[in-house]
Amino acid sequence: MNIGFEKIAPTPGYPAGTTAAALIGLTWESRANVAIAFRGGLKLALRTVQLGRCCFCRRHLYDDYATHLEHFVDKATFPRFAYEIRNLALSCGTCNIRKNAYFSTWDRRYRFMTRNFVGPVLIRCPVLSVALNSCDAFPAIPANFSWVNPHFHNYSQHILVARGWVFEGQSPEGRRTIRSLKLNEVGQIERRALAERLEARGGALSMLVGAISVLDQHRANDVKDAIIKVIRRRREAAKASGGN
Known part of the structure; x- marks a missing residue:
């Protein structure tokens, strides 16, 4: 079945009137003009490069209000990556809600498992295969991710979509993404x-x-x-x- 795009390529640049330096220190919810311009401009650019499809399930994105500018690596855990373009993609409301629910459950379990640790606890995220220190740069190779990343993985090498919206995992990353987002309920x-x-x-x-x-x-x-x-x-x- 036609999935629209394999991965987000080329990576969009910073929208007009914005720069990486100007966004440093701003929260994602900031009402600063540069933050508003970034979110609006990037959303338009991603809709074009993603051919109007969700980065996770590859269904068509319809109404703009139901389209989410999704942080692949959780911005609550890694706020310094909030305005990292390679950490952002458009998703449908269904996938966004399911991803947030999975992250919330995963975070509670991780906190419970590490509650008795002595010393600093490694900062982890369920979509990452590596732990990051507070000063580490954004991971930039496919092996750093445990889910299928829309910027770094070719989708069909990890997930095949058959007619009827049946998702078949072709790799551990693909199967993990399907299971975590409950993609086979999309049908x-x-x-x-x-x-x-x-x-x-x-x-x-x-x-x-x-x-x-x-x-x-x-x-x-x-x-x-x-x-x-x-x-x-x-x-x-x-x-x-x-x-x-």
């Missing part, structure tokens, strides 16, 4: 969305055209089931309307 979301899109179409011919257009993404049986559901709902609605 259920897409099947519901398919039925809603078909429902929104007017007549039978329009619905058929819509069904044919998504056969590259959905299995034929899933499309057939969605059409049957729409037809049944329309019949039930017509009966209810006739009975009033």
